[in-house]
Amino acid sequence: MKFYDCRTAPSPRRVRVFLAEKGIELETVQVDLGSGEQFSAAFRKINPDCVVPVLELDSGRCISEVSAICSYLEDLHPEPPLFGKSAEEHAVVLMWNARVEQQGLWAMADAFRNSSKALANNALPGPDSYVQIPALAERGRTRVVRFMQRLDSQLADNRYVAGDFYSVADISAMVTIDFAAWIKIPVPDDAPNLARWYAAVSKRPSASA
Amino acid sequence: MKFYDCRTAPSPRRVRVFLAEKGIELETVQVDLGSGEQFSAAFRKINPDCVVPVLELDSGRCISEVSAICSYLEDLHPEPPLFGKSAEEHAVVLMWNARVEQQGLWAMADAFRNSSKALANNALPGPDSYVQIPALAERGRTRVVRFMQRLDSQLADNRYVAGDFYSVADISAMVTIDFAAWIKIPVPDDAPNLARWYAAVSKRPSASA
Numbered sequence: 458m459k460f461y462d463c464r465t466a467p468s469p470r471r472v473r474v475f476l477a478e479k480g481i482e483l484e485t486v487q488v489d490l491g492s493g494e495q496f497s498a499a500f501r502k503i504n505p506d507c508v509v510p511v512l513e514l515d516s517g518r519c520i521s522e523v524s525a526i527c528s529y530l531e532d533l534h535p536e537p538p539l540f541g542k543s544a545e546e547h548a549v550v551l552m553w554n555a556r557v558e559q560q561g562l563w564a565m566a567d568a569f570r571n572s573s574k575a576l577a578n579n580a581l582p583g584p585d586s587y588v589q590i591p592a593l594a595e596r597g598r599t600r601v602v603r604f605m606q607r608l609d610s611q612l613a614d615n616r617y618v619a620g621d622f623y624s625v626a627d628i629s630a631m632v633t634i635d636f637a638a639w640i641k642i643p644v645p646d647d648a649p650n651l652a653r654w655y656a657a658v659s660k661r662p663s664a665s666a
Numbered sequence: 667m668k669f670y671d672c673r674t675a676p677s678p679r680r681v682r683v684f685l686a687e688k689g690i691e692l693e694t695v696q697v698d699l700g701s702g703e704q705f706s707a708a709f710r711k712i713n714p715d716c717v718v719p720v721l722e723l724d725s726g727r728c729i730s731e732v733s734a735i736c737s738y739l740e741d742l743h744p745e746p747p748l749f750g751k752s753a754e755e756h757a758v759v760l761m762w763n764a765r766v767e768q769q770g771l772w773a774m775a776d777a778f779r780n781s782s783k784a785l786a787n788n789a790l791p792g793p794d795s796y797v798q799i800p801a802l803a804e805r806g807r808t809r810v811v812r813f814m815q816r817l818d819s820q821l822a823d824n825r826y827v828a829g830d831f832y833s834v835a836d837i838s839a840m841v842t843i844d845f846a847a848w849i850k851i852p853v854p855d856d857a858p859n860l861a862r863w864y865a866a867v868s869k870r871p872s873a874s875a
Contacts, residue, residue, distance in 0.1 A: 525757050529753060551734035552730055555734060585809075
């Protein structure tokens with residue numbers, strides 16, 4: 458297998474942390490998003506959506522989308538489990554991972570991509586050009602703060618995002634919190650449960666991936 | 667198990683079609699989104715995110731998010747498989763399902779929710795009020811058309827969205843196409859593969875769910 462990564466980007470970091478938790482080492486190719494390598498003819502053959510991460514399987518098939526890549530790696534390397542153990546735990550992990558993506562990560566992407574000067578005509582990832590919508594950047598910031606408060610409530614009763622066990626939902630949430638720091642949205646002062654959880658997951662060796 | 671549904675909404679329809687394909691019948695509760703029942707104190711206990719669908723498990727745990735609900739039902743009722751059979755097929759289905767959601771369904775939601783008069787202060791689902799962003803409605807329409815063209819290319823070489831087998835990605839895509847008709851975005855004239863596929867999946871008995 459071959460892993461198409463970009464060291465500086467949040468989405469492929471979700472896979473890097475996942476790989477570190479699993480103890481999997483893969484041949485890795487850095488794609489230089491800064492210079493637009495994702496739009497090259499060579500990379501479009503790997504992923505016509507022009508985004509990383511991508512996992513190239515031994516069959517030659519290329520898999521994009523973090524949730525698909527992590528699920529495939531879990532199928533191949535079940536230990537340690539990062540999607541829960543039972544069917545019910547699996548469902549709770551997927552639910553929380555989807556909530557983190559939709560309420561947290563996509564909101565952060567709205568906030569960042571619609572305000573960064575470097576992305577004036579690339580407000581969305583992918584091959585198509587979209588101009589920035591300033592109101593969407595503003596709404597994104599509001600939503601990220603609300604997401605952090607929502608997560609704080611969940612973590613009042615749970616050690617980790619999906620319950621008493623570490624999972625892929627924690628990885629997605631940690632990456633979202635670190636991404637929020639790019640545009641100076643910190644963990645709120647009135648979110649002690651989120652702060653406790655964030656300190657704990659950030660201390661894991663995988664967090665440096 | 668108990669299924670919290672709304673007959674008129676696209677997201678729970680994804681679960682209804684999935685259940686029909688599996689031949690599963692569940693006790694079903696209709697939640698009246700039109701009158702705001704999702705914001706009631708009673709429903710907030712079932713899902714604090716105030717959205718349907720929700721699957722209440724026999725343990726009492728409530729699972730929201732379509733991808734989590736369908737995956738749980740697949741774990742309990744593997745036949746017929748709707749997430750592929752092998753690990754590789756599973757990965758391809760999850761990849762395409764995520765693409766359909768992000769490039770198709772969320773774009774459609776942007777287009778609809780930011781233009782519907784009834785949703786002036788509810789441009790996003792959930793308990794928080796967000797005003798509409800007209801530029802986001804416009805961008806959503808553009809993206810939905812591009813999504814249909816993208817899907818047409820995929821369907822030029824594949825009988826179904828994720829390959830030569832019917833899957834949950836087809837359900838998500840069909841629901842997106844039908845949702846697009848709400849705001850008069852038809853299958854484009856220059857998308858013959860998409861038209862062929864759409865006619866085929868719409869003829870399945872599950873499509874009426």
